Amino acid sequence: MKRNYWPLFFIGIFGFVFSMIVWTVKSAVSVPVIEDKSFMKKYQEVDENYNDMMTSNDVFLAKYDFEIDINDKKLDLTTSDIKFSQRVIEKYSEHKNILKIGQNTLKVIVIDKITKEKKDITIELEVSKTISANSDLILQNEQFHNNDKVFTSLFEIKDETNWIITGSFKVDENTGYIYIKTNAI
Known part of the structure; x- marks a missing residue:
């Protein structure tokens, strides 16, 4: 029987995108916000x-x-x-x-x-x-x-x-x- 690796590929892409979202939010929260006055x-x-x-x-x-x-x-x-x-x-x-x-x-x-x-x-x-x-x-x-x-x-x-x-x-x-x-x- 031949194995299908497409589901693993989509899980890998989903995991990468999710980790990039988490990293982006974490980086944005750590930067100070200076209000323009x-x-x-x-x-x-x-x-x-x-x-x-x-x-x-x-x-x-x-x-x-x-x-x-x-x-x-x-x-x-x-x-x-x-x-x-x-x-x-x-x-x-x-x-x-x-x-x-x-x-x-x-x-x-x-x-x-x-x-x-x-x-x-x-x-x-x-x-x-x-x-x-x-x-x-x-x-x-x-x-x-x-x-x-x-x-x-x-x-x-x-x-x-x-x-x-x-x-x-x-x-x-x-x-x-x-x-x-x-x-x-």
Whole structure:
């Protein structure tokens, strides 16, 4: 009598596929999940309100002159880096090498375009690594020194890696959002 090996072949394929499913699930569960908190909000909220946030930036910039100074590099209220990958930023960004290992200074000034007076700001910023959330720095008004409505903060960066600076600035009822990808050298 001739033996039929086809059932063993199918059992072998089934066993291999089942073991690959188990391995995939086990590998996926062991990888940490880092929730995106762009603009200090959950990604679902950003996704739902992105157009309103960008319109809010336009309104904010129409009413106020905004300047953020990070380690003596002056920047605007920008979200342009949100569409770039980190590799593109490393090669072509004007925001490259803004941060440095050790102490960093951040200064924020908002001036009303009509009255030319400096305004009080409610600041919510996060300086975060692109690969993990264990070194996130939350910078709010409590971490800023207010000297005649020039808000200055010192913060420390310990790792030479890629960083994201994101958050919002609220003046009166107007909110401006920022999103900068950079690296520390």
